[in-house]
Structure formats: structure tokens, C-alpha cells
Amino acid sequence: MLHFFQLFLVGLIFQLTQAQYYHLNKNKMNYNDAVKYCNSKEMRLVKITDSQTYAAVFELASKNGMGTYWMNGNDIAIEGTWVDTENKPLVYKNWHKGEPNNAGGNENCLVGAWFHEMWFDIGCNTLNSVICEIVIENYHINKNKMTYNDAVKYCNDRNMDLVKIPNSEVNLNVYNLALKHNLGTYWMNGNDIAIEGTWVDTENKPLVYKNWYKGEPNNAGGNENCLVAAYLTNEMWFDIGCNTLNSVICYNANDKKKSCKD
Ligand SMILES: [Ca+2]
Ligand SMILES: [Ca+2]
Ligand SMILES: [Ca+2]
Ligand SMILES: [Ca+2]
Structure with a gap:
């Protein structure tokens, strides 16, 4: 019983920062499951609206050893047109050099990585950790x-x-x-x-x-x-x-x- 709760607590870390409220889950899942996971908590997949928000999220992810983690953005509907889960265009972007490259013609979801403070497009069915935020x-x-x-x-x-x-x-x-x-x-x-x-x-x-x-x-x-x-x-x-x-x-x-x- 104790063992179960320890695992549970390791998986779910709640963190509070200045302006936003985040929930981290290190379990890896695909993009759609990540979106659903956050919605089930009346939260949403973390949306990056400016460089300060991104700095806070990156720090949080790094501090908690998140590896790679989904952020709120995809170009599923129109290749090269990045929108969030509400279909609004991404205002702020922070692509790694050469990204988004739509490698293999099938990279349509947005991921951040601990080893680099920049963004990548990646296949939506790859498995990554999740950061949710309070709406x-x-x-x-x-x-x-x-x-x-x-x-x-x-x-x-x-x-x-x-x-x-x-x-x-x-x-x-x-x-x-x-x-x-x-x-x-x-x-x-x-x-x-x-x-x-x-x-x-x-x-x-x-x-x-x-x-x-x-x-x-x-x-x-x-x-x-x-x-x-x-x-x-x-x-x-x-x-x-x-x-x-x-x-x-x-x-x-x-x-x-x-x-x-x-
Ligand atoms: Ca009472
Ligand atoms: Ca009563
Ligand atoms: Ca793409
Ligand atoms: Ca890519």
C-alpha cells in the first residue's frame, strides 16, 4: 500500500510559480492523451505565450527531471500553421535551429527538451511527459x-x-x-x-x-x-x-x- 502511494507521489508533482499553476506528470504519453489528461483535471496542456512563461516552465521541467515534455501546439490541420488546443495561432515561438522540420513528413506536435532550451516538432504519437496548467x-x-x-x-x-x-x-x-x-x-x-x-x-x-x-x-x-x-x-x-x-x-x-x- 505504502509502495503504491510512493509511486503515485513520485509521478505527480504539483508546483507553484509566480503567475501560473502547473501540474507535472513524468509518465510518458502521446500528445492527444496529454491533452485529455490535463483536461480531466480541469487544466490544459501548458501554453507558452511569452519568453518569461517559457523560462518558468523550462526551469520547472529541468528542476523536476522532466526529460522531454509536451507543450500546447500542433500543426495537424495545416502543415506549418501552428495552433493551440483552442485553434488559436501560437504567438510566441522558440524553435531550435532547423526546427520545425516536419521530419519524415509527420512531425505535427510541440515538445520541449531538458537538454536544450528550445522547441522541436515531433510525431504526435511519440511518448513524452506532461505539464498542465490551470486555466x-x-x-x-x-x-x-x-x-x-x-x-x-x-x-x-x-x-x-x-x-x-x-x-x-x-x-x-x-x-x-x-x-x-x-x-x-x-x-x-x-x-x-x-x-x-x-x-x-x-x-x-x-x-x-x-x-x-x-x-x-x-x-x-x-x-x-x-x-x-x-x-x-x-x-x-x-x-x-x-x-x-x-x-x-x-x-x-x-x-x-x-x-x-x-
Ligand atoms: Ca461544521
Ligand atoms: Ca447540515
Ligand atoms: Ca508538421
Ligand atoms: Ca523536428
């Missing part, structure tokens, strides 16, 4: 404190949802966003208003993933029916009165990122 523009953060119902409405008014936490990776992503914005306590999408002890989201779907703090949910005073996370206790959850006042994180669920062949 910050999918989140909207409001430090103003409000009740649970007001938080739900605040997000809905923006055509967003109060943030849902489907798994531990998203929980950590959201927690890191909260930390960066000094949120203190913030609402998440969950309540047991209708049936005490039965936790559902705003669509009345049961919460699958839970991350309660020790002794929680305790329904203190018989009236704690809404879901909150607190800065002080890392990324753990509490039930709390729905009329208490907490900050808000909304998520844009309508803007699911497309993987390059879906």
Missing part, C-alpha cells in the same frame, strides 16, 4: 463576502457556476487560486439543505468527491448546510451556516476546452 481565465474570483445563495446567484449572473470540486486535483487548483487571492474562506458548490447529511450541488447531483476536515461535517447547532473551505486548514472542507459570509470562486463550465482531435 485561470475559466475562474472568476470575488473577495467580497456574501451568503451561499448570493454566491450562487453572483456566479449564475455571470453565466458561471459556483465552483464544483470533482476530484482532488481540482480541489488543489481551487485552493491555490484562493491562496493567491488571499480569500480566507470561500464557498464551494455543495449543500445539504434538502436532506441533512446528503450533500448535493446546485444541480441536485450528489457530491462524488469530498474532502472534509477532521470531525466535519458536524452540522454544528443543527444548522450548517453549506460547503466552505478555509485558508487555515489547507484545502480541507467544512459545513457552515449558509447565511455566513464568505468569498466566492465561480467557474466557467460552458467553456470546456477541446482536445486537438475531439
